[in-house]
Amino acid sequence: MPVYRARTMPVVTVHRDTLLNSKLSSISRLLYAVLLASVDDDDVTMKDVAALVGVQDIGELRPYLDELIEAGVVEYADHHGQERVVTVHQLPLLPEQRSHVCVPCEECGDCSCGYLKGLCRTCDGICRVEASAEQDIARWKQQLEGGATYAIGQHAARLHRWDCPTLNSPEKSMAQLAAARPHARNGGFYWPRLPYLFTAEELRQKNSKKRRCAICGPDPL
Ligand SMILES: [Zn+2]
Ligand SMILES: [Zn+2]
Ligand SMILES: [Zn+2]
Structure with a gap:
C-alpha cells in the first residue's frame, strides 16, 4: 500500500543553534535559511540566492558558504559529470558525517546522487527500455x-x-x-x-x- 505525502508545507524548519550562532556572520546565517527555503524549488537559482542575501553575484557567496561548511550545514562537492553541487542540511552534520562523497552510477560513472544512489536516471531509463x-x-x-x-x-x-x-x-x-x-x-x-x-x-x-x-x-x- 503506497503512502503519499498530501502536500508540502509552505514552511521551513531551521536549526536554532545555527541561526543563533554568533560566530557566523549575519549573511551566512541568512544564507543558511534562504538555502533551506529554496531546496527543491527549481525557480530559485543560486543567482537569486545571492541577491536574496544581498551579495552581488554567486562568486561572492563563497566565503559565506565556507562559514556554513565549517558549521556543518552546507557541503560543497563535485559530482561526476555535473557542475558543483551545494547540499544544505537542516541539522549540522557531525564531523564524521561530513565527507559527502559522490556516488557514481555503476553503469556510466556519472553522478547518481540525485536519483537511486548507484544508478543514474539515464541508465535506469535505458534498463527499462x-x-x-x-x-x-x-x-x-x-x-x-x-x-x-x-x-x-x-x-x-x-x-x-x-x-x-x-x-x-x-x-x-x-x-x-x-x-x-x-x-x-x-x-x-x-x-x-x-x-x-x-x-x-x-x-x-x-x-x-x-x-x-x-x-x-x-x-x-
Ligand atoms: Zn554525486
Ligand atoms: Zn548512469
Ligand atoms: Zn508489406
Whole structure:
C-alpha cells in the first residue's frame, strides 16, 4: 500500500543553534535559511540566492558558504559529470558525517546522487527500455512460431507479410536502439515497437478487409 505525502508545507524548519550562532556572520546565517527555503524549488537559482542575501553575484557567496561548511550545514562537492553541487542540511552534520562523497552510477560513472544512489536516471531509463525491447521481441517471436504470418502496419492501413521490408523487425529495431543510445541522456532512447502478428484464421474471424501491401504481397486470406 503506497503512502503519499498530501502536500508540502509552505514552511521551513531551521536549526536554532545555527541561526543563533554568533560566530557566523549575519549573511551566512541568512544564507543558511534562504538555502533551506529554496531546496527543491527549481525557480530559485543560486543567482537569486545571492541577491536574496544581498551579495552581488554567486562568486561572492563563497566565503559565506565556507562559514556554513565549517558549521556543518552546507557541503560543497563535485559530482561526476555535473557542475558543483551545494547540499544544505537542516541539522549540522557531525564531523564524521561530513565527507559527502559522490556516488557514481555503476553503469556510466556519472553522478547518481540525485536519483537511486548507484544508478543514474539515464541508465535506469535505458534498463527499462531494454527490458521492454526484450519482452516485445519475445512476444513477436512467439506469435510467429504460433503461425501468425500476417501483420497490420502501424497506421493499420495495409495487410503485410510478417517480414515485409516496410515493417519493424527485431534486427531493424535493435539497430535503431543502438543508434539512439548515445542520445539517451536527452530522452531520445525508445524501442521502435514490432508489429502485432496475426494468423490467417484470426484475420478471417475479424473479417479483415484490409488492402494487401503491394511491396510484400501477402497471400490472400
Ligand atoms: Zn554525486
Ligand atoms: Zn548512469
Ligand atoms: Zn508489406
